[in-house]
Amino acid sequence: MKVDIRDILEEGLHLNIAENGSELQPTANKVDFLILSPVSANLTLLKSDEDVFVRGGMASVLKFSCARCLKEFEQKISSNIDVVYSIAPEHGLKEKELSMEETSINYLKGAEIDINAVLFEQLSLDIPMQPVCGPNCKGLCPKCGADLNQGNCGCHATDHTDTRFAKLKQLKLK
Ligand SMILES: [Zn+2]
Ligand SMILES: [Zn+2]
Known part of the structure; x- marks a missing residue:
């Protein structure tokens, strides 16, 4: 209007x-x-x-x-x-x-x-720059793409920590 x-x-x-x-x-x-x-x-x-x-x-x-x-x-x-x-x-x-x-x-x-x-x-x-569905959202498994909020997919547990942020950190360190 x-x-x-x-x-x-x-x-x-x-x-x-x-x-x-x-x-x-x-x-x-x-x-x-x-x-x-x-x-x-x-x-x-x-x-x-x-x-x-x-x-x-x-x-x-x-x-x-x-x-x-x-x-x-x-x-x-x-x-x-x-x-x-x-x-x-x-x-x-x-x-x-x-x-x-x-x-x-x-x-x-x-x-x-x-x-x-x-x-x-x-x-x-x-609006948030990085909208997340909840503060505890576990994200997707970087290996198989499973939604980790639905449970563990069976991939190695250490692969699950902070998927995207871990990748981002690696990029920045290079
Ligand atoms: Zn989410
Ligand atoms: Zn997986």
């Missing part, structure tokens, strides 16, 4: 959103998770002469693939949102006039804020 900043009155604009996860998913296709519905958010938008502040919280359930055993699992993610958009001057700044510092500011293009983009950006910051 999009919000026209002209609709933000002095007392602020409160949004209670239940987004369909699939509306956020197209942006998420680059990454490795699936957004399940609904994505809920409770936001307050405040406006000053120069800035728009978006604050609040969001929650959603994501489906990941475990980094160790590859099994799919769901995890609830709750995030705080605190974003500031600068309202670009009427006639726009020429790029040269922006200092390096200023280019890191979120400038609003036009009068609309894309709330879906705000939600997705926050979500992508909060």
Whole structure:
């Protein structure tokens, strides 16, 4: 959904959103998770002469693939949102006039804020880099590929310790 900043009155604009996860998913296709519905958010938008502040919280359930055993699992993610958009001057700044510092500011293009983009950006910051289905996940046997959470596969026991991390360590030592 999009919000026209002209609709933000002095007392602020409160949004209670239940987004369909699939509306956020197209942006998420680059990454490795699936957004399940609904994505809920409770936001307050405040406006000053120069800035728009978006604050609040969001929650959603994501489906990941475990980094160790590859099994799919769901995890609830709750995030705080605190974003500031600068309202670009009427006639726009020429790029040269922006200092390096200023280019890191979120400038609003036009009068609309894309709330879906705000939600997705926050979500992508909060997802784990190496999602695991549980802290005790034993992963897959590096020899036969069996899911070691289901029991021992019969390969030599010492082969099972920290499969991926052990491999990673070896790589780094070389
Ligand atoms: Zn796992
Ligand atoms: Zn095995």
